Each structure stands twice: as structure tokens, then as C-alpha cells.
Amino acid sequence: MRVARPIYDDDGRILLNTGVMLNQLYIAKLIEKRIPGIYVTIDETDNIPIPEIISQQTRVTAIKQVKDVFESVQVGKTFDIEPLNQSINSIIDEIVYNQNVLVNLSEIRTFDGYTFAHSVNVCVLSIVLGLKFELNELELKELALGAVLHDIGKLNISSYVLNKPGRLTKDEFSEVKKHPFQGWQILRNNPEIPLLSAHVAFQHHEQPNGQGYPRRLIDEQMYHYAKIVGVVDAYDAMTSVRPYRNAMQPSQALHLIRQLSGIQFSPAVADCFLKCVAPYPIGTRVLLNTREVGVVVDVNSTNRDRPIIRLLFRPDGKKYNKYQEIDLAKEDFLSIEKSLL
Numbered sequence: 384m385r386v387a388r389p390i391y392d393d394d395g396r397i398l399l400n401t402g403v404m405l406n407q408l409y410i411a412k413l414i415e416k417r418i419p420g421i422y423v424t425i426d427e428t429d430n431i432p433i434p435e436i437i438s439q440q441t442r443v444t445a446i447k448q449v450k451d452v453f454e455s456v457q458v459g460k461t462f463d464i465e466p467l468n469q470s471i472n473s474i475i476d477e478i479v480y481n482q483n484v485l486v487n488l489s490e491i492r493t494f495d496g497y498t499f500a501h502s503v504n505v506c507v508l509s510i511v512l513g514l515k516f517e518l519n520e521l522e523l524k525e526l527a528l529g530a531v532l533h534d535i536g537k538l539n540i541s542s543y544v545l546n547k548p549g550r551l552t553k554d555e556f557s558e559v560k561k562h563p564f565q566g567w568q569i570l571r572n573n574p575e576i577p578l579l580s581a582h583v584a585f586q587h588h589e590q591p592n593g594q595g596y597p598r599r600l601i602d603e604q605m606y607h608y609a610k611i612v613g614v615v616d617a618y619d620a621m622t623s624v625r626p627y628r629n630a631m632q633p634s635q636a637l638h639l640i641r642q643l644s645g646i647q648f649s650p651a652v653a654d655c656f657l658k659c660v661a662p663y664p665i666g667t668r669v670l671l672n673t674r675e676v677g678v679v680v681d682v683n684s685t686n687r688d689r690p691i692i693r694l695l696f697r698p699d700g701k702k703y704n705k706y707q708e709i710d711l712a713k714e715d716f717l718s719i720e721k722s723l724l
């Protein structure tokens with residue numbers, strides 16, 4: 384296997400570049416750095432282009448800006464929001480420019496496990512939803528800033544609790560539950576940050592049914608931005624590897640969001656989200672009902688559950704000599720059983 388996309392650390396340094404052949408040493412290093420997944424090419428998938436919502440460079444710069452803000456807050460310094468605002472402007476421009484963004488969100492799982500990368504993922508997806516809700520430019524920026532800093536209150540939680548592999552005790556969970564309020568305090572003390580952005584930090588764990596925290600608000604009491612970030616944050620968390628569980632596949636996470644719509648998630652936002660995200664992103668390996676294995680090469684924008692598949696393996700597990708591509712939207716008798724890692 385060769386690396387298909389460069390792998391960066393939080394400072395934007397390249398750990399492994401495109402084209403590098405993976406060996407046991409590199410794999411051990413990636414595990415040590417808690418990088419849960421990367422893009423690789425193997426012969427059968429060599430020429431499948433994986434679309435990007437935003438460029439790697441924009442993403443890496445944004446991750447670095449978020450890290451800088453977090454670090455300034457941690458040492459009690461005032462922080463300049465301008466560099467982060469500039470990154471947000473670039474992210475918005477690229478998303479607006481990229482026509483495929485609404486269906487191909489496969490890359491958002493690449494860097495998970497890192498607070499800063501998670502924050503940028505949440506920001507990107509929130510902007511996608513914001514555009515669907517026809518927010519204007521100013522509103523998009525408020526939403527994006529709130530989204531990218533929504534978890535800043537986590538700075539005050541001990542890393543022991545944040546990374547604990549097992550269940551949290553009652554006391555530990557109460558510590559976690561403080562982060563929305565603490566985030567709100569940090570953000571509202573900076574005059575450059577709009578109040579509505581600070582409310583995203585305060586409200587992103589509230590739930591329409593009144594069972595969220597810290598204030599048990601109900602749907603009507605929540606700001607729209609916080610409802611958006613609430614869904615996106617939950618989705619990104621579900622599809623990330625956590626110390627206490629494996630990552631869910633996008634299709635499983637979307638199924639859960641559908642089930643929890645109106646309970647944990649605001650229905651209008653959950654509906655919109657389900658329309659934006661592909662359950663089987665490009666590059667996903669899938670098992671078909673015929674027991675054949677294929678890889679998703681394209682997503683049908685009108686029928687996201689039935690993408691275009693390149694068949695790789697026969698039902699008996701043997702490789703196909705010649706790869707055939709089939710459009711599931713046109714093949715009623717074929718269906719996806721599950722996605723494979």
C-alpha cells in the first residue's frame with residue numbers, strides 16, 4: 384500500500400507524503416501518533432480520484448490557527464482572532480466554489496482523533512449546512528467561528544478524563560459537562576468574537592428534548608447555529624476513533640442521526656444533514672448482497688444510497704481479472720449490505 388494523501392501533524396508538518404510505500408515501521412509510528420486512518424492506494428483503486436471539499440493546505444493552515452488560539456488561551460494570553468478569521472474566509476470560499484461538496488464528504492474522517500482537526504471538520508460541515516440553510520456571508524462567518532471554537536472550554540478538562548478509555552464516573556462526567564459554559568466564558572470575553580458564535584460553545588450539547596447540557600434547553604430555546612453544530616459535532620465524533628470505541632461507518636452514523644432526529648437532534652437540521660452527506664463516500668469498500676466486494680467510485684447526487692461501484696472481488700473472494708463498474712441506481716437487484724474497513 385502506498386500513501387494516497389499526505390499525512391500532517393497538528394503543526395502542519397508532513398509526517399508521510401503521497402506515494403510513500405507503507406512498511407511496518409511507518410504503520411507503528413502512525414498508531415503511536417494515534418492517527419486512526421489514512422488514504423492508501425492499492426492496484427485496484429489506483430485511479431479513483433477522491434474529491435476534496437477544501438484543499439489540504441487550507442485545512443492544515445486552519446488546524447494550525449485553531450491550535451494557536453487554544454494554546455494562547457491555555458497560557459492565559461489574549462488571542463488575536465484575525466488569522467483564524469482569514470482561514471475561515473478561505474474555507475467558505477473553497478466550499479462555495481466546490482460544486483461536489485454536498486455529496487462527497489469522504490475526507491472528513493482522515494485526521495480524526497485530534498481536537499484541532501475535529502474542530503476544523505466541524506467548521507467545514509457546519510458551513511456546508513449553513514449554505515443549505517441560505518445563511519448570508521456574515522451569518523456563515525459567525526457560524527463558522529462558533530463551530531471551529533465550539534470545544535475551547537475543553538482546555539479546562541484534564542487530559543486523563545478526555546482520553547479515558549473506560550466509562551466516566553459521575554464526577555468525571557460533571558467535569559466534562561462544564562466545557563460548554565467555560566467555552567462561552569472564554570469566547571464572550573474576547574470583544575472580536577460575535578456573541579452568537581460564543582453561544583455555539585454554550586449550547587452545542589443541548590438537545591431539543593431538553594435532555595442536553597448544561598442548561599437543558601429545549602428546541603425553541605436553542606440558536607440555529609448551535610443546532611447545526613450539535614448535529615455536525617455528534618456525526619464527526621461518531622465517525623472518529625475514540626479511546627473507548629472504534630469509529631462508526633458514515634452509513635451507521637447517518638442511520639443513528641435519523642433515529643435521533645427530534646430527540647437528540649433538531650429535525651430540520653438532521654434532515655438537512657442527511658441530504659448533505661454521502662453514506663458511502665468515494666473510496667469506501669462495500670459488501671454487496673451478492674457477496675461481491677466493490678469500491679465506491681462515484682456518488683449519485685440524486686440517489687446517495689446507491690452509488691457507482693467498481694467490483695473487485697467475486698462472491699468466492701477471488702479477484703476479478705477485469706474491473707467492471709456498475710451504477711447501483713440502475714441495478715434494482717443489487718444492494719449494499721455493509722461498508723467494510
Ligand SMILES: [Fe+2]
Pocket residue numbers: 533534562587588
Ligand atoms: Fe463539546
